[in-house]
Amino acid sequence: MISWPNLVSQLFNGLALGALLALISSGLTIIYGTLGVLNLAHGAMFMIGGYAGFVAYQYTESFILAVIAGSLFVMLLGVAMERLIIRHFYHRPHEDQLLVTFGLGICFVEIIRLIFSSQSQLVPPPAIFQGITNLGFMFYPTYRLAVVGIVAIALGALFIILYRTRLGMIVRAGIEDSVMVDSLGINVYRVFMVVFGIGAMAAGFAGIVNAPVVSLTPGIGDDILVQTFVVVVIGGVGSFPGAILGGLIAGEIISVTSMFNPGYAYVMLFAAMTLVLVVRPHGLLGVQGRE
Amino acid sequence: MLKQRPFLIETLTAIGLIAAPFVLPHLGFAPNTVNRILVWGLFGLGFDILFGFTGLLSFGQSAFYGTGGFVAAYLLTRAGFGNVLGALIIGMIAAAATGYLIGLIALRRTGIYFAMITVAIAEVFFFVEFNPLSDFTGGENGLPGVPTPSFNLGFTTIHFTNGWSLYQFIALCYFIGVIIALRIVRSPVGAILSAIRDNPLRASAVGHNIHGYKLTAFVIAAAYAGFAGGLLGVLQAFMPPDAFTFDTSGQLVMQTAIGGRGTLFGPLVGATVWLFLQDFLQSALGLGAAWKLVLGVVFVLLVCFLRGGIIGGIADLYRLASGRRRRTEAEAEQEAADAEARQQPPPAPMLAKEVEHPAYSGPILKATGLTKRYGGLVANSDIDFSVNQGELRGIIGPNGAGKSTFFKMLTCEVAPTSGQIVFEGRDITGLKVTEVCQLGLTKSYQVNQLFTGLTVRQNLTIAALAELRGKFRLDLFRKLSSVNGLDEQVEHTLALVNLTRRADTPVSELAYGEKRRLEIGLALATSPRLLLLDEPLAGMSPRERVETVKLLKSIARGRTMIIIDHDMDSLFELVERVTVLQEGRVLVSGTPEEIKTNAAVQEAYLGGVHGEIAA
Numbered sequence: 001m002i003s004w005p006n007l008v009s010q011l012f013n014g015l016a017l018g019a020l021l022a023l024i025s026s027g028l029t030i031i032y033g034t035l036g037v038l039n040l041a042h043g044a045m046f047m048i049g050g051y052a053g054f055v056a057y058q059y060t061e062s063f064i065l066a067v068i069a070g071s072l073f074v075m076l077l078g079v080a081m082e083r084l085i086i087r088h089f090y091h092r093p094h095e096d097q098l099l100v101t102f103g104l105g106i107c108f109v110e111i112i113r114l115i116f117s118s119q120s121q122l123v124p125p126p127a128i129f130q131g132i133t134n135l136g137f138m139f140y141p142t143y144r145l146a147v148v149g150i151v152a153i154a155l156g157a158l159f160i161i162l163y164r165t166r167l168g169m170i171v172r173a174g175i176e177d178s179v180m181v182d183s184l185g186i187n188v189y190r191v192f193m194v195v196f197g198i199g200a201m202a203a204g205f206a207g208i209v210n211a212p213v214v215s216l217t218p219g220i221g222d223d224i225l226v227q228t229f230v231v232v233v234i235g236g237v238g239s240f241p242g243a244i245l246g247g248l249i250a251g252e253i254i255s256v257t258s259m260f261n262p263g264y265a266y267v268m269l270f271a272a273m274t275l276v277l278v279v280r281p282h283g284l285l286g287v288q289g290r291e
Numbered sequence: 292m293l294k295q296r297p298f299l300i301e302t303l304t305a306i307g308l309i310a311a312p313f314v315l316p317h318l319g320f321a322p323n324t325v326n327r328i329l330v331w332g333l334f335g336l337g338f339d340i341l342f343g344f345t346g347l348l349s350f351g352q353s354a355f356y357g358t359g360g361f362v363a364a365y366l367l368t369r370a371g372f373g374n375v376l377g378a379l380i381i382g383m384i385a386a387a388a389t390g391y392l393i394g395l396i397a398l399r400r401t402g403i404y405f406a407m408i409t410v411a412i413a414e415v416f417f418f419v420e421f422n423p424l425s426d427f428t429g430g431e432n433g434l435p436g437v438p439t440p441s442f443n444l445g446f447t448t449i450h451f452t453n454g455w456s457l458y459q460f461i462a463l464c465y466f467i468g469v470i471i472a473l474r475i476v477r478s479p480v481g482a483i484l485s486a487i488r489d490n491p492l493r494a495s496a497v498g499h500n501i502h503g504y505k506l507t508a509f510v511i512a513a514a515y516a517g518f519a520g521g522l523l524g525v526l527q528a529f530m531p532p533d534a535f536t537f538d539t540s541g542q543l544v545m546q547t548a549i550g551g552r553g554t555l556f557g558p559l560v561g562a563t564v565w566l567f568l569q570d571f572l573q574s575a576l577g578l579g580a581a582w583k584l585v586l587g588v589v590f591v592l593l594v595c596f597l598r599g600g601i602i603g604g605i606a607d608l609y610r611l612a613s614g615r616r617r618r619t620e621a622e623a624e625q626e627a628a629d630a631e632a633r634q635q636p637p638p639a640p641m642l643a644k645e646v647e648h649p650a651y652s653g654p655i656l657k658a659t660g661l662t663k664r665y666g667g668l669v670a671n672s673d674i675d676f677s678v679n680q681g682e683l684r685g686i687i688g689p690n691g692a693g694k695s696t697f698f699k700m701l702t703c704e705v706a707p708t709s710g711q712i713v714f715e716g717r718d719i720t721g722l723k724v725t726e727v728c729q730l731g732l733t734k735s736y737q738v739n740q741l742f743t744g745l746t747v748r749q750n751l752t753i754a755a756l757a758e759l760r761g762k763f764r765l766d767l768f769r770k771l772s773s774v775n776g777l778d779e780q781v782e783h784t785l786a787l788v789n790l791t792r793r794a795d796t797p798v799s800e801l802a803y804g805e806k807r808r809l810e811i812g813l814a815l816a817t818s819p820r821l822l823l824l825d826e827p828l829a830g831m832s833p834r835e836r837v838e839t840v841k842l843l844k845s846i847a848r849g850r851t852m853i854i855i856d857h858d859m860d861s862l863f864e865l866v867e868r869v870t871v872l873q874e875g876r877v878l879v880s881g882t883p884e885e886i887k888t889n890a891a892v893q894e895a896y897l898g899g900v901h902g903e904i905a906a
Contacts, residue, residue: 038403085595094402095348096594099548102350102541103591110584118580222537226414229407237404263422270415273408277399 005138010259011252016144016213018251019151020206024224025231025243026158027202033175033238034195037086037097041105042203043225047218049074049204050211051112054123063126067208074204075197082196087189105221113218120215123208143212150209155244158202162240171195175238227254230269234276236286245284304469308462312455322454323526324570328562329458329465330522335547335558336472337515342544343553344476345508346488347401350540351409352516354393354416357535359386359517361420364434364530365427375440379521386517387510394509398502401491410537417535434530453528461522468515472555474768475511479756482771484508486753489742496704496740497817498728498757507765545590551600560601653716655680655821655851656701656732661710663696663875670696672875674710678821684853685862685883688872689896694855695737697872698823701853702734703727714821729762734823735814737855739806741798747809748781748794754816755780780816787846788812789838804835808842815846822846824854828861836861863887871895 028042039045053070057063081104089097124130125143133142162168170191174181182188207221214220227250235246253272257265276284315325334356341347363382366372397408420428428434440460441450451460475481486494487501495501524530533539542565543558550561565586572582597604654677661674671693678684688694699705701712704724712720714732727733742750755777760766772778785791788808793801801809811827827843828836840861843854847865856862863869863883871878871886873895879886886892 032403038406085591088595092598093346094406095342095346096598098348098350098403098406099544100591100594102544103587103594106541106545107584107587107591110581110587114581114584223414226410226537230411233404233407233411261422263418266415266418267423270411273411274396277396277408281399 006259007256009138009140010255012140012144012148014252014255015248016147016151016251017255018248019148019155020210020247021224021227021231021251022244022247023151023154023158023206024203025228025235025247026155026240027199027206028228029232029235029238029243030162030171030175030240031196031199032232034171035086035090035192037089037101038094039086039196039199040098040101040225041081041108042101042200042228043221043223044105044108045074045078045200045203045221046207046210046224047112047216047221048077048108049207050123050216050220051116051121051207052204053208053211054121054216057123063123066123067205070208071201071205074207075201077204078200079193079197081200082193086196087192090192105225109218109221116216116218118218120217122215123211125212147209147213151206154202154205154209158198159240161198167191167194227269230273232283233273234284236283239283239285242283242285300473301470304466308466311462312458319570320567322458324566326458326461326526328559328566329461330519330526331543331546331562331565332556332559333461333465333468333522334516334519334543335550335562336468336555337512337519338543339547339552339555339558340472340475340481340484340515341508341512342547343555343557344481344488345484345505347398347505347508348406348544349397349409349509349512350406350537350544351393351397351411351413351416352512352543353535353537353539354413355386355390355513355516356520356523356539356543357416357420358389358520359383360520360524360530360534361428361434362386362517363521364437364524367438367524368434368436368530369427375438375525376442379518379525382521383514383518386520387514390510390513390516391506393513394506398505398509410540413535413537413540417537420532420535428532429530431532433532434524435528437524437528437530439525439528457526461526464518464522468518469555471768472515476555477771478767478769479760479771479774480504480507480765480767482749482752483756485745485749486742489744490740493736493740493742493813494753495723495725496702496728496733497754497813498725498733498762499753500725500763503763507767545586547600549590549593549600551602551604551606554600554602557600557602564601652680654678655682655715656853657713658701659711659713661697661700661712662708663693663700663705664708669875671700671707674872674875674877676870676877678851678853680851681849682851682868683847683866684851685866685869686853686855686872687857687859687862687869687886688878691874692872693875694872695825696875698734698825698853698855701823702732725762728757728817728819731818731820732823733814733817733819734825735811735827737825737829739810741806741809741813743798746795746797747790747801748785750798750809751781751784751812751816752777754813755784758817780818784812784816787815788842804831807831807835808839811839811842811846819850821851821853824852824856826856827854828856828858840865 052073053066056069057066129143129146231246235242257268359382362385363378366378546561550557658676663671870880
């Protein structure tokens with residue numbers, strides 16, 4: 001049956017997963033909020049982040065360099081994707097944006113599958129975070145604790161970018177009313193490119209940080225993408241605080257339900273989403289506006 | 292083309308399906324591949340009604356495909372149900388019922404929310420199939436041993452076994468599926484579905500319950516998916532659990548986009564391309580697992596450069612080759628028609644809907660204490676407003692006076708913060724815009740809200756249907772032409788707004804003035820007793836203004852109208868009384884003469900000039 005240490009350890013797992021989901025969802029939600037494009041390739045960005053970090057780790061044996069290389073690579077990929085393809089879709093219907101990003105996501109997954117095969121790849125955690133930590137009342141893998149910390153720092157950085165910089169001000173204004181921002185003489189297209197890069201980087205960063213917890217497979221981003229959607233629906237599209245709240249809620253729901261029966265994790269997640277849709281159709285912290 | 296030869300598409304489909312077993316083997320198609328293509332095509336018929344026609348892109352169709360498939364397969368393998376066709380139909384009904392429940396949740400939101408919710412739903416179904424319900428579904432083993440259909444005709448038994456024999460059964464199912472889909476698409480419901488895709492806001496404003504119709508499309512798509520899922524089990528003699536995966540939904544979406552959305556046959560074409568390329572790339576070119584990358588790239592390129600998919604591309608080519616000539620002809624014809632129309636007597640005025648309770652004789656519209664606040668901004672404040680039956684009222688006011696907000700509250704597009712609106716003695720405060728339109732109150736928009744992808748005639752048909760059929764009706768198999776009074780109403784409206792010669796022109800090709808007239812026509816075609824017009828003359832040339840004023844005069848007979856406009860000369864000529872709004876309040880009401888000479892009105896328009904002079 002359920003024991004306290006077991007429950008607490010699941011709550012910690014939920015926290016780690018929730019923090020990751022929060023970071024990935026923030027990326028998705030700021031892209032959507034600013035550009036009005038829902039990036040269905042976001043899960044693939046997460047996956048590529050993991051693989052890019054994996055390659056960097058193979059060459060350098062340094063986890064920190066792997067994280068930096070992985071994030072930067074995905075950011076550049078995001079910028080290239082925005083420049084070459086996405087920007088031609090700003091004035092096309094939502095369906096077309098969904099289709100093209102969906103197609104790109106499949107291409108990315110298949111390219112990775114071609115290069116690395118479907119076999120899973122392992123990235124070991126950095127030396128200082130290896131092993132398990134005695135928390136007094138239970139033992140817990142050190143790296144998972146570290147994940148919470150690392151992701152919290154990343155979210156903090158994202159917060160500073162969004163709420164303490166000029167760019168962030170433009171992004172938040174753009175979420176409210178992109179036409180107005182445009183007419184204020186701000187080159188929104190350059191902002192769009194940067195935002196897409198940052199949003200993709202958030203997913204890529206999460207991908208490499210998560211890599212030591214699970215093993216890498218080309219399909220790793222698919223489940224994450226679905227979970228991210230639920231997070232965004234729960235938290236409210238375009239809302240950074242909503243993504244964090246939604247991420248933590250989703251992470252805990254998945255972890256705690258898995259303790260009883262993993263098969264019901266998605267059912268519970270879906271039930272939570274339905275509840276939010278019924279009670280607060282715009283999400284817990286969402287604003288009525290973009291649809 | 293569709294109208295001239297009523298059963299052309301059906302006939303061609305039948306010929307194609309009959310010819311396929313004789314032609315396709317020579318092109319290297321195995322019967323099993325053809326059967327799989329047909330199953331995907333059938334799956335896609337429903338999906339195209341949802342995505343191509345209604346504009347709802349669902350990434351969760353695998354949920355219904357799997358549901359229908361597993362219900363049918365369970366009945367046939369575990370429950371000892373002997374009738375294959377019966378099991379397929381039960382599976383279809385189960386999928387449709389599931390679709391109804393899921394639709395209630397997913398359709399609470401539109402656009403990307405809808406897409407995200409459907410993805411989540413599909414994933415839930417996948418996990419439920421694998422774990423909680425694995426006793427029924429066989430979990431990751433699926434359900435083996437699904438029998439093939441046989442029919443006892445008394446004197447003989449027809450048994451469809453496999454290969455081309457089974458093809459006959461599947462092709463028949465597909466053919467029936469096509470006939471039903473064509474009926475649906477050509478029915479009034481089908482017309483309304485395209486209107487929802489083009490402009491959901493206007494579709495509900497002319498009086499259609501768009502939520503009900505979207506749910507209908509969702510259930511139809513689920514039913515098709517369920518039947519196709521059942522056929523998959525029959526085809527493979529095994530119900531595979533991967534029917535439930537997200538990949539299934541994704542493949543359906545991609546095949547539909549590759550083949551061409553909104554064509555019904557797009558998914559079939561897409562599936563053909565998909566399965567052919569898969570075979571070809573894997574075996575002939577030896578690409579192995581890279582086939583999916585190639586298909587992904589093809590898909591992205593198609594979405595980027597050929598929005599209508601393969602069928603759309605072919606249609607464009609055809610139009611390019613044959614269309615140019617026709618267009619110049621049409622333009623010349625239109626000019627001649629315009630000249631002719633000027634000499635012809637104007638068409639009879641269009642009558643308003645009959646009053647439901649003719650005994651009522653008070654003011655047709657009465658608003659009391661109407662207030663609208665947006666946060667700290669007060670758009671309208673404490674407006675009392677009353678219009679008598681048959682009156683022609685004008686509303687003027689400087690920009691930002693709250694005229695459009697006022698109209699939006701009257702038509703219940705926007706809920707007032709406080710106050711009450713009474714239409715023909717009935718409190719309509721808090722009703723939906725759709726219901727209010729059904730009661731006989733609608734407006735034409737300041738910024739055109741047309742169904743831009745449809746022709747002029749189709750536009751007016753949508754609006755007229757709302758009046759003739761009510762806000763929701765499931766006449767899925769009725770022909771559009773058999774709706775009583777529809778043709779007359781559409782033709783009449785066309786004549787009134789002088790667009791008869793442009794009836795079959797797509798809205799996107801109309802000139803601005805014509806669009807403006809169609810905008811009024813859309814409101815008119817719902818036969819309102821009270822018609823609100825928000826700046827009907829905006830952006831028109833002087834000549835167009837004169838014509839439009841004439842039009843407005845002719846439609847004012849037998850109906851009450853309230854008109855907002857900045858063109859005071861035209862407005863004062865038209866209306867009997869004028870209400871002036873300023874800063875969200877009623878400044879003054881009176882006859883045009885009184886308003887012209889009113890000092891307060893001059894002050895409002897020339898704002899502060901006196902003060903400056905004094906200083």
